[in-house]
Amino acid sequence: MASYAVSVRDGRGSSLTEKHPVTIAICCLAMICAAFATVDITAYLVMLGMLAVAVLVGKIPKANIVKIIGLVIPLCFFITLIQTLSQGGPDIASYMIGSYAIHFSYAGVVLGAAITLRVLILAITMTTFFALVSPPRLTRALYDLGMPFKYAYAFTLALHFLPLIINEISTINNAQKCRGYDIDRCNFIVKSIKIIPLMIPLIIMCLRRASSIALAMDLKAFGSITNRTFYLELKPASVGEKLTAGLFVTGSLLFIIRSILY
Amino acid sequence: MEAIRLENLIFKYNRKAEPVLKGINITVKQGECIAILGDSKTTLCMAMCGVIPHLIPGHMDGKVYIEGRDSATMGVKDIAAKVGVVLQDPENQSFNLNVEADVVFAMENIGVPPEEMENRVQEALEIVRMTPFRYTASHQLSGGQKQRVAIASVLAMKPQILILDEPTRELDPMGREEIFEVLGRLKKSGITVIIVENDPPRLAKIADRMLLIRNGQIKYDVAPRQFFKYLYGDDRIKLPQVAQAYLDIFGLSEQTNLPMSVKEGVEMYGKILSHY
Amino acid sequence: MMETSTEKYNLPLAKMSINPIPGRVDTKGVVSSVLISLAMIGMMQFGERLDTILFGGLFPVSGRIISFTLIGFGTMMYGLIPGLIVAEINPFIGTATGSSPIAPFFFITNALQAIAAIISGKLIKNVVSLKFCFVYSILATVLLTCAYIPLHIFYFKMPWEKLIPMYAFQGAMTIFIPPFLIYGLLKTVKSAGFFEE
Numbered sequence: 001m002a003s004y005a006v007s008v009r010d011g012r013g014s015s016l017t018e019k020h021p022v023t024i025a026i027c028c029l030a031m032i033c034a035a036f037a038t039v040d041i042t043a044y045l046v047m048l049g050m051l052a053v054a055v056l057v058g059k060i061p062k063a064n065i066v067k068i069i070g071l072v073i074p075l076c077f078f079i080t081l082i083q084t085l086s087q088g089g090p091d092i093a094s095y096m097i098g099s100y101a102i103h104f105s106y107a108g109v110v111l112g113a114a115i116t117l118r119v120l121i122l123a124i125t126m127t128t129f130f131a132l133v134s135p136p137r138l139t140r141a142l143y144d145l146g147m148p149f150k151y152a153y154a155f156t157l158a159l160h161f162l163p164l165i166i167n168e169i170s171t172i173n174n175a176q177k178c179r180g181y182d183i184d185r186c187n188f189i190v191k192s193i194k195i196i197p198l199m200i201p202l203i204i205m206c207l208r209r210a211s212s213i214a215l216a217m218d219l220k221a222f223g224s225i226t227n228r229t230f231y232l233e234l235k236p237a238s239v240g241e242k243l244t245a246g247l248f249v250t251g252s253l254l255f256i257i258r259s260i261l262y
Numbered sequence: 263m264e265a266i267r268l269e270n271l272i273f274k275y276n277r278k279a280e281p282v283l284k285g286i287n288i289t290v291k292q293g294e295c296i297a298i299l300g301d302s303k304t305t306l307c308m309a310m311c312g313v314i315p316h317l318i319p320g321h322m323d324g325k326v327y328i329e330g331r332d333s334a335t336m337g338v339k340d341i342a343a344k345v346g347v348v349l350q351d352p353e354n355q356s357f358n359l360n361v362e363a364d365v366v367f368a369m370e371n372i373g374v375p376p377e378e379m380e381n382r383v384q385e386a387l388e389i390v391r392m393t394p395f396r397y398t399a400s401h402q403l404s405g406g407q408k409q410r411v412a413i414a415s416v417l418a419m420k421p422q423i424l425i426l427d428e429p430t431r432e433l434d435p436m437g438r439e440e441i442f443e444v445l446g447r448l449k450k451s452g453i454t455v456i457i458v459e460n461d462p463p464r465l466a467k468i469a470d471r472m473l474l475i476r477n478g479q480i481k482y483d484v485a486p487r488q489f490f491k492y493l494y495g496d497d498r499i500k501l502p503q504v505a506q507a508y509l510d511i512f513g514l515s516e517q518t519n520l521p522m523s524v525k526e527g528v529e530m531y532g533k534i535l536s537h538y
Numbered sequence: 539m540m541e542t543s544t545e546k547y548n549l550p551l552a553k554m555s556i557n558p559i560p561g562r563v564d565t566k567g568v569v570s571s572v573l574i575s576l577a578m579i580g581m582m583q584f585g586e587r588l589d590t591i592l593f594g595g596l597f598p599v600s601g602r603i604i605s606f607t608l609i610g611f612g613t614m615m616y617g618l619i620p621g622l623i624v625a626e627i628n629p630f631i632g633t634a635t636g637s638s639p640i641a642p643f644f645f646i647t648n649a650l651q652a653i654a655a656i657i658s659g660k661l662i663k664n665v666v667s668l669k670f671c672f673v674y675s676i677l678a679t680v681l682l683t684c685a686y687i688p689l690h691i692f693y694f695k696m697p698w699e700k701l702i703p704m705y706a707f708q709g710a711m712t713i714f715i716p717p718f719l720i721y722g723l724l725k726t727v728k729s730a731g732f733f734e735e
Contacts (some may be wrong), residue, residue: 032642036693039695064635064636065636067636067637068636068639071595071636071637071638071639072639074590074591074594074595075590075594075595075596075639075640076594077594078593078594078596079594079596079694079696082696082697082700083695083696086697086700111695115694115695118693119639119640120639122639122642123636123639123640123641123642126633126641126642127633127634127636129633130633130634135359136358136359136363150563150565150568151568151619151623154568154571154572154623154627155627155630156357156358156359157357157568157569157572158572158575158576158627158630158631159359159631159634160356160357160358160359160400160401161572161573161576162576162579162631163401164353165573165576165577165579165580166580168580169580169581169583183584195581195584195585195604196719196722198581198584199577199581199604199607199719199723200722200723200726202577202580202581203574203577203608203611203723203726203727204726204727204730206570206573206574206576206577207570207573207574207727207730207732209354209573210566210569210570210572210573211566211570212349212351212354213354213357213569213573214564214565214566214568214569214570215313215317215349216349216354216355216357217357217565217569218313218317218338218565219311219313219342219346219347219349220342220367220368220371220415220416220419221338221339221342221343221368221371221372222367222371222565223371223564223565224337224338224339224342224371224372225339225371225372225373227373228370228371228373229369229370229373229374229375229376229379230370230376231362231363231366231369231370231376231379231383233376277731
């Protein structure tokens, strides 16, 4: 699990990571809304081009993007298959199974491709957002927007403790193996059913650890005052940032209106 | 001036039949270093830092005064600003993604102005010798380093009193050495230190007084040298090797002056052997 | 020997004297809900492959069983706000780490599970009972199915007649399996002494 702080400090910070989180959020949301409004492959390719520029300028690790593309493939294969089988229009192929004809329609393939690109745009946009906005900046932005600090801070806490919990699962898994309960040797169907002897110790461990963590946080006066101070200051969004966000919103609205009308 | 005073403290957890602390009276002066051993030491620590009665429910009688003020009437923020607490497990005391964020966390919670924070961060990291790791991700640190960061995050609040509840329990020997080195430096800085540990020989090197709690009451509250004389023969408390060897060879008497370090041991053995 | 108990446990179980809305929002409640959410993410690793093979991840079965169990558990233990924290951390991490392409939709669907638990708590007073767990599962399944319909029809452009058998299969799994998991978990947590008056 990469540390956002480390990725900034060891030179992977970029000009985009310094922008105000709200500006980045508005641009991402505008992109997502525009993607929802159409099934035009050309428009999606333009959006993907814009995202590619953002990924390059933002110095986002390519591995993240490749990973998300890999995860989208089975989903989109399934969606395309369903669309191909259910959409009407000219066929690209058809087969007979017994007396039953199966038609693969061209319109279905095109629609499936469009949905694939739409899913990709959503996934890459969200990944880009979280890559550009580090958890402390996100926490600070949510707090500035009015969310109580202890809830905004929950996201940072989650990212910090995720590797610990994953390690604990491994420890519990090994402990159960010593007792003859080896989930790793099962096939993936049985594996998803046999998780109970892992889940219950894990939850108990989490609840115990939570008591200890909460005590440590309370001893550092967490949540004891409403007007806490911050070491990290978010620079207010510049005029350029506001203009960019405005452009994105306007462009997205115009695109949505155009898609609806035409 | 006294840093902490406990007056006839009695405490019983809600689900227990018997009180775990039965009439504890302790006065800790400013700048002192006190070591606590025995039973219910964590409960005593929690009472000293105000966690009992604010955060841990139970029945408490008696008073705990922190710098002259009754802890029951103080808020958590006020207590946290005066009393810094370091717990056993370093994993549970790090909440942020890097060292710097962990050190500023407590300062932000008590409302320290941002312009003051930079100096405090530098000072705190310098005391625990973690300045080169300022921007390191927390998950990349060893146990000893994490515990040092926990101490730094507490020191950044500039508390008058530091309470450490078995800070080396989860650490390997290297980590333990690092923490005790830090404690030695802290003692010289004049901060009041109260430490709970199960390592009497190491504690004896830094503690001004050592307390033993048995059956909810204080059995001994004396200087380390006297402490080990009282506990010679008690299998539950480990003496420093040099003191143990001295007592095993020469026996215990009223006039026995126990060596507490190898250097002292060499001097004393040297004097005795010179008679022969 | 069958254990009979006349004790009634109301939501939230970690502090039954307070209102389930907003619930236990002190530091312990928030931290516990964060860790339960992380446990949920960890558990989902085991069923990921099954869900990917079944419909490409569009109709997750294993993932939903786990989310029903743990979001419901988190809400039952600590109340609405901690339940929402359990619900929202998962899609946040999933989106931030790029581990699921449709994770952004889970912000809404997971929140509905927490809401279903609160509504069930209003209908059935004794939380530590199979009856409550079944009511919760049925309510959560209905709410999620209603939330997924616009997603599948308008976003993924799926033909509605193809959705029915998939919803039926998913619904059967999520109505009949999670209640037993939740009930077992609640009984264990109760024996471990995590309920408070």
